[in-house]
Amino acid sequence: MTFVSDLEPKELWLHFDKILTIPRGSKNEKAMADYVLEVADKHGLKSKQDAASNIVVSKPGTAGNESKPTTILQSHLDMVNEKNTDVEHDFTKDPIKPRQEQGYLYATGTTLGSDNGIGVAAALSIMASNSIEHGPMEFLFTVDEETGLTGASNLGSDMLQGKQLINMDTEEEGSLYVGCAGGAGLNLKLPLNYISTPADSKALGIKLQGLRGGHSGVDIHLQRGNAVKLLARALNAAYKNSKFHLTGLTGGNMHNAIPREAFATVIVSSAEKDAFTQSLHDQIKALQAEFKPAEPDMNLAISDENSPHKIFDEATTQKVLNLLNALPHGVISMSYDIPDLVETSSNLATVKIDNGEMVIHVSNRSSVDSAMAGIQERVTSIGLISGAKVEEVEGYPGWKPDLDSHVLKISKEVHQDVLGKEPAIKAVHAGLECGIIGEKYPGMDMVSLGPQIEFPHSPDERIRIESVEDFYKLLTGILQRLAKDD
Numbered sequence: 467m468t469f470v471s472d473l474e475p476k477e478l479w480l481h482f483d484k485i486l487t488i489p490r491g492s493k494n495e496k497a498m499a500d501y502v503l504e505v506a507d508k509h510g511l512k513s514k515q516d517a518a519s520n521i522v523v524s525k526p527g528t529a530g531n532e533s534k535p536t537t538i539l540q541s542h543l544d545m546v547n548e549k550n551t552d553v554e555h556d557f558t559k560d561p562i563k564p565r566q567e568q569g570y571l572y573a574t575g576t577t578l579g580s581d582n583g584i585g586v587a588a589a590l591s592i593m594a595s596n597s598i599e600h601g602p603m604e605f606l607f608t609v610d611e612e613t614g615l616t617g618a619s620n621l622g623s624d625m626l627q628g629k630q631l632i633n634m635d636t637e638e639e640g641s642l643y644v645g646c647a648g649g650a651g652l653n654l655k656l657p658l659n660y661i662s663t664p665a666d667s668k669a670l671g672i673k674l675q676g677l678r679g680g681h682s683g684v685d686i687h688l689q690r691g692n693a694v695k696l697l698a699r700a701l702n703a704a705y706k707n708s709k710f711h712l713t714g715l716t717g718g719n720m721h722n723a724i725p726r727e728a729f730a731t732v733i734v735s736s737a738e739k740d741a742f743t744q745s746l747h748d749q750i751k752a753l754q755a756e757f758k759p760a761e762p763d764m765n766l767a768i769s770d771e772n773s774p775h776k777i778f779d780e781a782t783t784q785k786v787l788n789l790l791n792a793l794p795h796g797v798i799s800m801s802y803d804i805p806d807l808v809e810t811s812s813n814l815a816t817v818k819i820d821n822g823e824m825v826i827h828v829s830n831r832s833s834v835d836s837a838m839a840g841i842q843e844r845v846t847s848i849g850l851i852s853g854a855k856v857e858e859v860e861g862y863p864g865w866k867p868d869l870d871s872h873v874l875k876i877s878k879e880v881h882q883d884v885l886g887k888e889p890a891i892k893a894v895h896a897g898l899e900c901g902i903i904g905e906k907y908p909g910m911d912m913v914s915l916g917p918q919i920e921f922p923h924s925p926d927e928r929i930r931i932e933s934v935e936d937f938y939k940l941l942t943g944i945l946q947r948l949a950k951d952d
């Protein structure tokens with residue numbers, strides 16, 4: 467036990483202190499699930515687990531509230547395991563080392579796992595409580611949220627009875643979340659035609675690096691550069707001055723991250739080499755100036771390489787440049803309903819060469835289904851014009867804000883009464899399990915809330931300690947009000 471057990475509210479932090487000692491990286495939640503089942507058992511609560519290992523623990527309503535509507539309280543068991551390279555830490559067995567500084571709780575060189583460990587601890591604490599008033603409860607603990615929401619996606623269809631749900635996986639005190647984006651993607655596969663490398667040509671390796679990247683949902687409005695898009699744009703412009711052949715162009719490595727680096731290999735005639743190099747440097751210099759506030763460290767490196775045996779033919783080179791240049795990246799539209807919410811966006815996420823094809827993955831997000839279909843169709847059209855095959859990648863549904871929600875109304879009232887201020891009503895341009903749960907259990911009335919967590923998924927992750935007390939007051943207040951509700 468650490469100092470964490472002495473924080474307030476004690477009954478919640480005691481569980482979080484224990485959770486810090488349990489390995490629970492995504493797809494490795496068994497020990498964490500066992501702890502939840504152990505707490506359920508200890509308090510005589512029924513639990514069940516589906517084939518995906520999601521857990522539901524049921525607790526009857528407190529005296530007089532047994533026949534009230536059931537409320538579902540949802541959190542996810544897994545965490546993102548990230549550490550600084552200079553830190554010795556084995557996430558499969560070492561406990562997270564908590565550290566307190568200026569009102570915040572941190573780990574030490576690793577993620578803290580307050581996302582979503584505080585939600586899990588709150589659920590356990592309410593499961594164990596005999597003083598908090600509430601109606602019938604179902605505590606839903608999902609697995610593997612962080613690597614693609616697969617726990618929620620595989621949630622058994624007979625796990626839940628309740629029709630109202632509080633998700634505890636948003637990370638901003640003072641806000642209630644009422645919507646999230648759905649995600650979908652496309653793979654564009656462009657056939658590559660090769661010719662043999664002409665004599666008297668030079669091969670150049672080109673690297674565009676130092677961009678900031680970020681999460682393609684929550685950071686897309688920051689208008690950071692996409693390394694693939696910018697390299698394609700610079701090469702496309704340079705091509706107008708000096709012709710060259712590509713033999714490769716790759717970049718990005720995750721579907722949900724904005725590419726930070728892109729690489730190309732170019733074959734240029736010996737006579738054109740200097741002019742091409744100069745032209746590409748000029749193009750990148752212009753981009754560095756254009757993107758300076760968002761991308762202060764963008765840099766280009768050009769180096770001599772050994773000539774490959776074969777290179778893209780002229781038509782393929784032009785198609786690759788035109789296709790990458792034409793594909794959208796960034797914010798497509800903003801919400802009409804929720805101020806400052808990105809409604810639809812597109813991320814040109816990865817480009818690689820596989821089996822004679824260039825495979826481009828474009829990942830799209832929207833909180834409105836028809837807008838999602840629209841951006842998917844637009845990217846498909848661009849792919850088809852260029853002669854690429856286009857394949858849809860399975861996505862997940864969004865959660866469209868319902869500003870008439872009953873749970874939202876109650877949550878707003880309790881926020882005002884208990885915390886003394888009106889909450890901001892928001893939606894997030896990233897995936898939440900609510901989108902998937904709402905699709906599996908139609909008509910589910912949902913709201914999402916949480917304490918103040920900053921820099922999640924990174925070793926800088928921190929939680930404002932006092933916000934946990936407010937979060938717990940709000941949460942238990944909502945449960946009590948829902949129990950009094952007819």
Ligand SMILES: [Zn+2]
Pocket residue numbers: 542581582611635
């Ligand atoms: Zn989370």
